[in-house]
Amino acid sequence: MIRDTFFSAPRFVNLCRKEMVESWKANLLRFVMMYGIMAIAFVWNGYFRYNYPQGMIDRGVEQDPIWYFELTIFLWAMVIMGLLSASFVMERMKTKTNRIAVLMTPATMFEKFLSRWLVFTFGFLIVFLIAFKLADWTRVMIYMVSYPELKSVIASAPLSYLGNSGYYWTGLQTWDGLLMALSGYFFAQSIFVLGSSIWPRNSFVKTFSAVIVIIIVYVAIGSLLAKILFEGRGGYGVHQTMSDEAMMHLSTAVFFAMAVFNWIVAYFRFKESEIINRW
Template structure:
């Protein structure tokens, strides 16, 4: 049997979709509720007459950024439900009986995770539509779509400088960290059968504290003229390091998944 076949991949993906559909619906409704709460709580009070236009704009921008932070948080913790169907002996037997290779099963999980993240992004668009429709129904004075503002924020942010460094480099480093953090939760969801989110979160906090301490120590005594060079070097170094660590975590996650046993330790999936 070949290692990958589109037909087997499709069958496996449909099985994962049926198994995880209810969980995904709950997660998407939760994301919609959080986005809507953030948007309404920030913009309702700024939508009445007499509020300066610049204040209304800043309020909407602040709400959109808060929604962005919520989405980034979900991207990270989404790794915790990457493999929810291998926690019990019966679940592992069912997964083993699927007519597909380990690679096809793992890629099916990855595709399902990507669809969930796309769905969470679309929930922001739906929340913005609901907000605008609600404001129009209530006859509020100020109604502005948040989706174009989001793209404008992204475009302007790419042209900014942070500590003299092109912000695109800093954002690339942050994106690499985001994907590494997600991969850490993915690895934990496969390796640990219990308390995986708690254990991985604790490890993540410890690593971040250690990294901040190392950076603060290495930056002490740096001349002001060297701050820009130091920040630029740190951005590209962090981007490369987190990208490599993320790839390593994904490879290890696949290797653990492909070697999964039906009967194993209650805590560790080995």
Template structure:
């Protein structure tokens, strides 16, 4: 091990090569699965004579594949830790834990997004061909769903956040990480919702008829006012604070926690 036990770019390059050589079969199989599933959709539309006329009609499939495929792939990033022998070999490789973490991070972010979007674009070309065959007109390529002004950019911020959550889950759980992480997310959301409801009861008491129907930490409805209902909404400053934390703080914090969880495995 070199003097720098945190990050050495030459050593990082060697470990990245080792990782890709050791995992190329599973990565190739995953890439072919993505291509196959995305190509299956236009093929099915061709067989059922149900080809779309606009790109926005099938954008939901794109988002579903982005989230489901990306998060499933991320949850398997540290599956070797679930096996005692493989986990020990992984931890004892002559590279720092940060270099191992950074390699996995790059593969599950840049690597997956690159492969997925190449496959999605290939499927788009096939879909356009299907539209020509069935409707004798090209598919209307309307990129309106990518317009930042309409808030679609937040879908990608949501993906980055969930990637951080599932990467932490991959380090923490190892075996069945996808399911365990999903259950943990639901439990955390349930606890936060109950905590919010408790605060509503404490602050407003009987003045709120349906404390379970309020928007957690954002909006509370109470009895009173002209229409027998008063609505209390958080300030615009707090809304911007929530948005800033969600976009730029939560994911880096979770990535950092995941890294230190990986370092704890050395002990």
């Protein structure tokens, strides 16, 4: 009998261990897939970047020319794979047998949701970072052996360039911009977590389709209202009274708040499955 009806740390640890043991094959395959896709992309791009080593030496190239490509891939792959990972949160609720097995596990619904949420949101980020670095090091090792004369140029891509302005290319010019992008990422991911709790089967496709439809509807309504309200009026448009920095901070706070809201709604939707999805 469960005494702590909301959360128990020892029971939660055992539940996480159970989740990892039962899903290690699927998680390993997903890790290998992420690593393989990025490794192939990096090695393929490196073939064209390092094809004329003498020309790079003559031009005095000091920065690895593949960094821009790798950091761009890092951002896009993290978003796409992160959304796909979020859609797997409720994958065990697809069939009747799996639903009963999940619901009969001796743990609270909050612990079950939290264990899955941690694995497929924050756990994904750790695994993705490891896969990215392994793919990057694979590229470095291959081309250091192939082009030993470029050992001073070929290097691992520094992730610090994603949010630090300076002489070299950066993904986002300030750390505030990086924080806003991260909050936007968690907001987008939370939508797919919520979608997974609503549609356990084909969650990614259904959630993506629903988001596209909602965006189209909101854009159409917004465009129509703007046309009705502002068409034919004089003036110089809307004057912005808030600074760019304040707008960035506000956007970050809103994105984080909406992400938390979606996660909470997803939890209560999952909690309802204790009753409505038992059979």
